[in-house]
Amino acid sequence: MVVGSSRGGAVALAISTGVVPVVLIAPAWKRWGNAExxxxxxTVILHSEADEVIPTDDSRELIARSGLPPKALWVVGIDHKMTDPEATAALRLALDQAATAG
Known part of the structure; x- marks a missing residue:
C-alpha cells in the first residue's frame, strides 16, 4: 500500500499505483502536487473537518474529481496532525482494510 500525509499525500498522488491501495491523510494536493x-x-482519505492547514473541501473535491464514492472520505480527527485517538484509530482501520484489500 501507499500512505501519504499532507505534502506526502501530494507525492502519493503522483505515483502510479495500479491496484495498490492508497491511504491519504489530509493530502495537500492543491498546494504541493500536480496530480488532480x-x-x-x-483509495481512502482521512481528513479533519477542523484542519487548520488543508481545507477538508480539498479532499471532497479530490474525491469528486476521481470518481470515488463519498464514503472514501473519512472525516475524523481534531486537527491537521491527525494524532488524536480518533484519528489514529481510523488510520489503523484504514491500514488494516488496505492490507486485506491489497
Whole structure:
C-alpha cells in the first residue's frame, strides 16, 4: 500500500499505483502536487473537518474529481496532525482494510 500525509499525500498522488491501495491523510494536493485525481479506486482519505492547514473541501473535491464514492472520505480527527485517538484509530482501520484489500 501507499500512505501519504499532507505534502506526502501530494507525492502519493503522483505515483502510479495500479491496484495498490492508497491511504491519504489530509493530502495537500492543491498546494504541493500536480496530480488532480487518485490513481486507484482503492483509495481512502482521512481528513479533519477542523484542519487548520488543508481545507477538508480539498479532499471532497479530490474525491469528486476521481470518481470515488463519498464514503472514501473519512472525516475524523481534531486537527491537521491527525494524532488524536480518533484519528489514529481510523488510520489503523484504514491500514488494516488496505492490507486485506491489497
Amino acid at each position: 485525481v487518485v490513481a486507484t479506486q482503492n
